[in-house]
Structures are given as C-alpha cells and as structure tokens.
Amino acid sequence: MSSVGGPRPAAGEQPGAARLHLRAAGGALLLCGLAVLLGWVWLRRQRACGIPPGPKPRPLVGNFGHLLVPRFLRPQFWLGSGSQTDAVGQHVSLARMARVYGNIFSFFIGHRLVVVLNDFHSVREALVQQADVFSDRPRMPLISMMTKEKGIVFAHYGPIWKQQRRFSHSTLRHFGLGKLSLEPKIIEEFTYVKEAMQRHGEAPFSPFPVIGNAVSNIICSLCFGQRFDYTNQEFKRVLDFMSRGLEICLHSQLFLINICPWFYYLPFGPFKELRQIERDITCFLKNIIKEHQESLDASNPQDFIDMYLLHMEEEKKGGRCSSFDEDYLFYIIGDLFIAGTDTTTNSLLWCLLYMSLNPDVQKKIHEEIERVIGCDRAPSLTDKAQMPFTEATIMEVQRLSMVVPLAIPHMTSEKTVLQGYTIPKGTVVLPNLWSIHRDPAIWEKPDDFCPHRFLDDQGQLLKRETFIPFGIGKRVCMGEQLAKMELFLMFVSLMQSFTFALPEGSEKPIMTGRFGLTLAPHPFNITVSKR
Numbered sequence: 001m002s003s004v005g006g007p008r009p010a011a012g013e014q015p016g017a018a019r020l021h022l023r024a025a026g027g028a029l030l031l032c033g034l035a036v037l038l039g040w041v042w043l044r045r046q047r048a049c050g051i052p053p054g055p056k057p058r059p060l061v062g063n064f065g066h067l068l069v070p071r072f073l074r075p076q077f078w079l080g081s082g083s084q085t086d087a088v089g090q091h092v093s094l095a096r097m098a099r100v101y102g103n104i105f106s107f108f109i110g111h112r113l114v115v116v117l118n119d120f121h122s123v124r125e126a127l128v129q130q131a132d133v134f135s136d137r138p139r140m141p142l143i144s145m146m147t148k149e150k151g152i153v154f155a156h157y158g159p160i161w162k163q164q165r166r167f168s169h170s171t172l173r174h175f176g177l178g179k180l181s182l183e184p185k186i187i188e189e190f191t192y193v194k195e196a197m198q199r200h201g202e203a204p205f206s207p208f209p210v211i212g213n214a215v216s217n218i219i220c221s222l223c224f225g226q227r228f229d230y231t232n233q234e235f236k237r238v239l240d241f242m243s244r245g246l247e248i249c250l251h252s253q254l255f256l257i258n259i260c261p262w263f264y265y266l267p268f269g270p271f272k273e274l275r276q277i278e279r280d281i282t283c284f285l286k287n288i289i290k291e292h293q294e295s296l297d298a299s300n301p302q303d304f305i306d307m308y309l310l311h312m313e314e315e316k317k318g319g320r321c322s323s324f325d326e327d328y329l330f331y332i333i334g335d336l337f338i339a340g341t342d343t344t345t346n347s348l349l350w351c352l353l354y355m356s357l358n359p360d361v362q363k364k365i366h367e368e369i370e371r372v373i374g375c376d377r378a379p380s381l382t383d384k385a386q387m388p389f390t391e392a393t394i395m396e397v398q399r400l401s402m403v404v405p406l407a408i409p410h411m412t413s414e415k416t417v418l419q420g421y422t423i424p425k426g427t428v429v430l431p432n433l434w435s436i437h438r439d440p441a442i443w444e445k446p447d448d449f450c451p452h453r454f455l456d457d458q459g460q461l462l463k464r465e466t467f468i469p470f471g472i473g474k475r476v477c478m479g480e481q482l483a484k485m486e487l488f489l490m491f492v493s494l495m496q497s498f499t500f501a502l503p504e505g506s507e508k509p510i511m512t513g514r515f516g517l518t519l520a521p522h523p524f525n526i527t528v529s530k531r
Helices: 015-048 065-072 075-079 090-101 120-129 141-147 159-174 180-198 208-223 233-248 252-258 261-265 269-295 304-317 326-357 359-372 381-386 388-401 433-437 480-497
Strands: 104-109 112-117 416-418 421-423 428-431 498-501 527-530
Touching: 090 104, 090 112, 090 433, 112 120, 120 416, 120 428, 120 433, 141 252, 141 261, 159 304, 159 326, 180 208, 180 381, 180 480, 180 527, 208 233, 208 304, 208 326, 208 480, 233 269, 233 326, 252 261, 252 269, 261 269, 269 304, 269 326, 304 326, 326 359, 326 388, 326 480, 326 498, 359 388, 359 480, 359 498, 381 480, 388 480, 480 498
Parallel strands: 112 428
Antiparallel strands: 104 112, 416 421, 498 527
16 A cells, blocks of 8 residues: 555556656656746846846746736636726836836846837937837737738838838839829718718717728728728728727737747637638738739739739749749738728827817817818818918827827847947837827926927927827838828818717717727717818
8 A cells, every 4th residue: 555645556557657757747847947947047137138127027927927817817818808908008007117117128028028118319219320220020929920021010121121112112102192193082082971971960970980981992092993882891891800900919818829829729719809800801802912913904003902913023024033922912902901091090080089179179270271271172282381280280189199109019130239228139129109299308298188389489380300100210100191191181171071079968088099009099979060
C-alpha cells in the first residue's frame, strides 16, 4: 500500500514509472519557472537600459496582464458584451499616465516595449526629424492577419511601400484629389444628402447613415468609378460591417490575439464577429475588382482600380519583378475605402453635433455663408479664403474630436535616442495626438469649444503648427487633401441648407466619443429646419 497522500501507480504500472512521471512533471514546472524568471530579468534589464520611465512590468504579460486578468472572470469578457466601456478612453488614460511618468513614457505588452509620445515636440522629433527610423509599422499578429502587411496604412516602411504610395497618390490626383475637378462630385453627392434629410421633416433622426453613405460614395467614385444608392442593401450592410469592425478592433479580448495568435480562430464573441466582418468586406471588394477586370478598357480607364490593373499589365509586359499585383490592389482599395469613409464621416458627425450644441457659432457661420456665397450658389473651394470663421470652426471641431487619437502605431526600424531616452529597434511607438490637441501649454482652456483660437486679431485664419489632426511625417494621412475638400464643401453645403438642433427635451450626448480605431460620436439624433 502506498503512503497516505502519495501517488498511486496505475494498474500494471511499476512504482518506478510513477516516479519517472513525477520527475517529468517537476522538470516541466522547473522549465516554466525558469522561463518566467528569465522573462522577468529581461524586462528589468530593458527598464535599466535607458528606456523611458513607466510602470513596473510583470513576468510574461508585462503591463498588460494585470488589466486583463480580472476581466477573465467576467462572463461578458467572453460573450463580447460590455466590452465597449473597456475600450473607451485609452488616449485619455495614456495622457493621465504622462502626468505621472512624463511626456515620454513606456510600458510592456508581453515582452514588447511600447513608447507613448504625449507632447508635440517629442512627436515632431520622432516622426519628422527622425522619420526614417520611426516610420515603420509594428509586426503584430492581429494586424498581420487582417492586412497581410500590405496596402498603404499598415504596410511596412520601405521601397515597396514608397512605390505603392507614390502610385496611389498620383493616381488619385489624376482623378481629382486636391483639385477643383472633384468639386462637382462632392456637390452632386450633397443633393442626395439634402433630399434624405428633408424627408424627415421636423422629426428627429440619426444623421449617421446618410453622412456615412455620402462620404463613402466620394471614395467609391474615385476608386470604383461609381456611387451607390442609399437604399442599396449590400452597400448599407458593408458600411455597417465596416463601422462595427472598427469599433471592436481595439476590444481587450481581441488584443489577446497579439499574445496568442490562435485566439483569432475562437468560435465565439468578437473573434467570430471579426472574422465574419472580414469575410463580408473581402467579398464585396473582390467582386468589384473582378467586375473591373472583365470590363477594363485600356484606352479609357475610369477609376483607381482601372489604372492599377493597367499598371500591373505594363509591369508584366516589361518583365519586371513587381509588387503590383491583385492582392496588393485589394488591400490598397480596402485602406482607401475604410479609412477614407470612417475618418471623414466621424469628423462631419462631430461638426453637426457641435453645431447643434452651439447655436451662436452656427448663426455666425450662416451669416458668413450668406455674405460670401448666398443662398442659391453651390459652395466652392475658392470660397474658403473668404470664410475664415467657418474654416476655424471646422478646425476647432477636429481639434476637440481628434478622430484618430493615437494615430496608427509606428515602430522603430533601428535603435535610436529620443530626447535622451534609448529607444530600441522594434519598439512600438504611439503618438498621442489627442493629448497634443488638449495640451494646456499650447491651447488656452483646451477643453472649451472656441473657434476663435484659430483666428488672429483681424479675424483671419491663424495657422498653428501644433494642429496636426492628420498626423505628421512620412506616414501622414494620404487622404488629407480629400478629407479637407469633403469637410469644407459638405459642411458648408449642410449649413447653407439647414439649421441643426438637438431634439427638444433630449439629454446632451456624451462628448467623450466611442473609441475604436477612430473616435466616433456616441449615437445622437438631430432635427433640421430648412433655411
């Protein structure tokens, strides 16, 4: 008989075999303990090597685990409910951490070092003065699985990215990006917006669908050579999927994929939802590419896809080893379609919300529009120089809302020094643009809505280098010119046609925003009265 509490050999098993099992288990535990110890020593050495200050990391999980572990015990963590509140305010939390550790601080996700830049000077030094070092993108499983590290937004910095971005930018300019020739398409799209809003009469309605449809159609006209009717069910479904996908991308559950990539394939919660969204958007975009391949007219390219397909053929005929292929085209138009729709849509929605909350500002814009444009003529970009208050108002909304608050993560391609701190190669860098635009050292009463901060004593527009809603450096938003065109023309058209207000008796909407990859307003309704 074995001793009390001792292991019992299985039937037919010799006592020696049981001891071997125990030794093997003990060896495995020893190896795990050694791995934890080595990880802990490595993290402590990293902190001692001159990297920016920050909270003390824990073994294996770094600074991420102590935030996640309590949530493992909550049913909603795995069911995907209640997670929105987990994602809200990461940019605010990082800004608050800067008060403790300084404007440049660091933390660890697992063994990966993350450095946060919270002030304009550190962001400019990194992204402009050391642009070649700080312009790469991090190799993170969640991003890699969804983008294959191709396209424009998430592709790695290097010769291929430069080649693809140069072609994309020049092609978009060919079809009107930043030019007056694109104006008619934007103005035409507004006629559908106006019609859709007028149908509601004096009843409250959500402006989200109609604004999203309109902005997306501008991108579609450039990339796909067509616009979609607002009643098109497939189009509406894809926009809904896109909005939801961006909303859940920063959920804490999905961050687990960066620690354990196989979590991506879990058959429940946001993991399953994200895969379905990815499949539906992929199907939509690939069908459009297929239609273009079948109808391509080499003598008369109609849009971005046509130009890209023709360039692919030229590269093949020239016998060159080229990065231009159908796969890369898919990810580029995905970047243009998703990023170009979501950011400008949210900026316009924030504009409508701030106008509804500030009728005195709205009245001044109406007066400026009447003085410069009148009631009948459609607005033009040539009017912008004579409308400084309207332009200042748009800029102030962008400053406060900061729809891409943490930019897109950067990564260092080599070891460097930033303001006396050592930044190792492969460090993830987060420029906290929200923090810059709320910095009391730059902006007086930064939380107040005050368009006059962008005007000089003569009432003329004041350019401020610390105003960087599209980012700075070599990774600056490629669609900046298009976004500025759309924001001005669509916003002025809306103000020229309507007066906006919140429904009588309604509560003031939450102004913190919903944090996904972009900062979107919380749902709100408005009423419109025709002018």
